[in-house]
Amino acid sequence: MKLYLLLLFFPLLCIAQQEKTTRILFILDASNSMNSTWDKQTRLEGAKEVLLQAMEQFKGVPNVEIALRIYGHQTPITNDTQDCNDTKLEVPFSVGNIDIIKNKIRGLIAKGATPIARSLEAAAGDFPDTTSRNVIILITDGLESCDNNPCVIAKKLREKGVKVTPFVIGLGMDLSYLENFSCIGSYSDAEDKGSFISVLTTIIEKILVRTTVQINLNDSYKKPTESNVTLFLYEAGTKNLKYTFTHTINRYNNPDTLVIDPNFSYDLIVNTLPKIEKKQISIVRNTHNTIQIDAPQGFLKITGTTAVAVRVMEKSKYETINLQLTNSQDKYLVGVYDIEILTLPRSYQRIEISQSKTTTVTITSPGTLELKCIKYNVGQVFVDKGNGLFELVFNLDEKLLASKYVLQPGNYKVVYRQKDQKSTGYTLEKKFKIESTKKILLTL
Numbered sequence: 001m002k003l004y005l006l007l008l009f010f011p012l013l014c015i016a017q018q019e020k021t022t023r024i025l026f027i028l029d030a031s032n033s034m035n036s037t038w039d040k041q042t043r044l045e046g047a048k049e050v051l052l053q054a055m056e057q058f059k060g061v062p063n064v065e066i067a068l069r070i071y072g073h074q075t076p077i078t079n080d081t082q083d084c085n086d087t088k089l090e091v092p093f094s095v096g097n098i099d100i101i102k103n104k105i106r107g108l109i110a111k112g113a114t115p116i117a118r119s120l121e122a123a124a125g126d127f128p129d130t131t132s133r134n135v136i137i138l139i140t141d142g143l144e145s146c147d148n149n150p151c152v153i154a155k156k157l158r159e160k161g162v163k164v165t166p167f168v169i170g171l172g173m174d175l176s177y178l179e180n181f182s183c184i185g186s187y188s189d190a191e192d193k194g195s196f197i198s199v200l201t202t203i204i205e206k207i208l209v210r211t212t213v214q215i216n217l218n219d220s221y222k223k224p225t226e227s228n229v230t231l232f233l234y235e236a237g238t239k240n241l242k243y244t245f246t247h248t249i250n251r252y253n254n255p256d257t258l259v260i261d262p263n264f265s266y267d268l269i270v271n272t273l274p275k276i277e278k279k280q281i282s283i284v285r286n287t288h289n290t291i292q293i294d295a296p297q298g299f300l301k302i303t304g305t306t307a308v309a310v311r312v313m314e315k316s317k318y319e320t321i322n323l324q325l326t327n328s329q330d331k332y333l334v335g336v337y338d339i340e341i342l343t344l345p346r347s348y349q350r351i352e353i354s355q356s357k358t359t360t361v362t363i364t365s366p367g368t369l370e371l372k373c374i375k376y377n378v379g380q381v382f383v384d385k386g387n388g389l390f391e392l393v394f395n396l397d398e399k400l401l402a403s404k405y406v407l408q409p410g411n412y413k414v415v416y417r418q419k420d421q422k423s424t425g426y427t428l429e430k431k432f433k434i435e436s437t438k439k440i441l442l443t444l
Helices: 043-058 098-106 116-123 150-159 175-181 193-208
Strands: 003-011 022-029 064-071 087-094 133-140 162-171 188-190 212-218 230-235 241-246 257-259 265-270 276-282 288-294 297-303 309-314 320-325 328-333 335-341 347-353 358-362 367-372 377-386 389-395 402-407 410-418 428-434 439-443
Touching (some): 022 043, 043 064, 043 098, 087 098, 133 193, 328 335
Parallel strands (some): 022 133, 162 188, 367 439
Antiparallel strands (some): 003 162, 212 257, 265 276, 297 328, 309 335
């Protein structure tokens, strides 16, 4: 069976805004099975060829250090014994050691066992510190052959703050066999050395391309203090959603740094109330990008004793941007809004939201109208708006002899006629007054 396994271990470190040193540890399998034929050469020969080419990519790259650990290259394996401690840091981290690493790779001979777990465990101590951006790339052609379990080691690494993200490439293999690596992470298959080159190249590009993005949600004072809102990043001009983030202020009180693909332009939606859109955002490769968004916000608080919904709209617009309930508080962009309080009768207010301040709207406690009818009636209830103006509140239910309504305080009248009477002359009306928290009984 043929197999190449690439594992990346990324520590869960915040990406700082200044440039960090990136340390990449290559762990290379030189066990006896690497002598097997693969793509018209041995697996080790193929791996050496690809790695020697890959090393050239690191020459002259600032803030990058490389190291090399090898296992299975010191003690030949026999039918009776195998050296499970055969793992060694051959070239430690330093600047300008690429040629040393290449020479070590060139002279490598595959001999021994496959102590993957012990090599991973030892590799944790190969890095000088944990403050740098530390990466491990493990290249192997087989499963663990010693007593330790790589899954256990992977769990220990995670507990130490190391996130395991493997890229497993099986060459012409049954995927059920590759599932042995599922405890460590995901896997895929490839047919030839070209696939291995492609995957390794992609991995190195991701490591070396330090393109970061910071999205500043600015308040009224142009300070990036706004946060805790969902961000959608679409491929520009499409509905292809590439990234979803909850905007976060990090431990340094700065908008958190994001890593996104610089090969696309983006349309950004900031899901404030109302939402903000910014289109055709270009990301500059190999630098820290800052996207400025004006998103000053304040609060609207609805209070009252009765459960009522309030419809919130932008000033002079009819589209609902939010439906907020009594005794709740929500956040809105600074500006002027129209609100419709969904009581009976409806009431309307124009409010203003200010930076970081709370605007409170208190809904007056309603009263209760109980209607009792001697006969079935048709009719309507109106609220007196003054100056001879009346506004329709609701229609009577002509199939009910008794009904109850919760109404806002005010002066009202009901205009009605018994349903079975066939003359307009039988029209009647009654005036009544609703007071807060009180109940009245009206008989028609």
